[in-house]
Amino acid sequence: MPETYQYVKQHRTEYDLIITSEVFSLNSLMAYRAAPDKTIIWHELAKHNAIMKKIPSKIWYGVIARLFMRNAKVVARSVEARNFVKKYCMNTDVNVIDHGVNLDKFKASTEKDNSFVVCSQLIERKKIDGILEKFAKYLDQYNSTCQLFIIGEGELKEKLQRMAQTLGIAPNVIFTGKMTHDELLPILSKSKALLVNTVKDNNMISIVEAIAVGTPIVTTDVPLNSTYIKDYQLGIAKKQWDESDLNDVVSNSEMYIENCMKYRYKLSTKQRVEQFLEIERERLDDGKK
Secondary structure, rough: HHHHHHHHHHHHOOOOOOOOOOOOOOOHHHHHHHOOOEEEEEOOOOOOOHHHHHHHHHHHHHHHHHHHHHOEEEOOOOOHHHEEEEEEEOOOOEEEEEEEEEOOOOOOOOOOOOOOEEEEEOHHOOOOOHHHHHHHHHHHHOOOOOEEEEEOOOOOHHHHHHHHHHHHOHHHHEEEEOOOOOHHHHHHHHHOOEEOOOOOOOOHHHHHHHHHHHOOOOEEOOOOHHHHHHHHHOOEOOOOHHHHHHHHHHHHHHHHHHHHHHHHHHEEEEHHHHHHHHHHHHHHHHHHO
């Protein structure tokens, strides 16, 4: 990463603010060392990286971050990430800034079709098979005509398609494959809920995008977004959800949708930019004192 350091050092006067991603990153270290007064590290991880039994991560945070990034300005993307990183970087801001969405492109809808949606890679940790099982029970107990759109590709696609056949729900499950945002958004905005069953994730952009179009969430409590889903009643976030929770989000859809419509403005990219600028203004004011 020498080029990062050299570039930032050479061009630092041309920029008012440099935002780099993650404390556990050579790019972040180089940017901060080259321009400590202009760099903000936007941090997402809320625990040590599991690679190589967490040893590289623990060394980085415990030694590199504490010694060479100790006073770096860090802004976390979740409360959990903030609580984790502030143990190593003393200048971690109290404010949290999540991913943003361009609300000019993400048009919200309060009118929903008789459907749910999954936007995900079709891989093991996303546990789409669990969603199919719960959806099958929902069809059996509550609404036999409901549809489930599964948007995405992955190594488990054929296995999941066979599972839908075995469960007898294939006519109700539509595997769309990978879609562009323009193709995806009409389905997402018209669905009664975005379904998430992941066992390992940080802040999920698909959750942010669903709320932005007024669609409630039904998720495990694994994604870090689940904190504000619970706080603002933007759907259901719990350790294990089931078919009764799908019925809940449909039965109380008016309340959940209204909450999403109110909260979506907090997710605006313009709002995110203003949050970063406000943090930078506070830093500049502190430097003048």
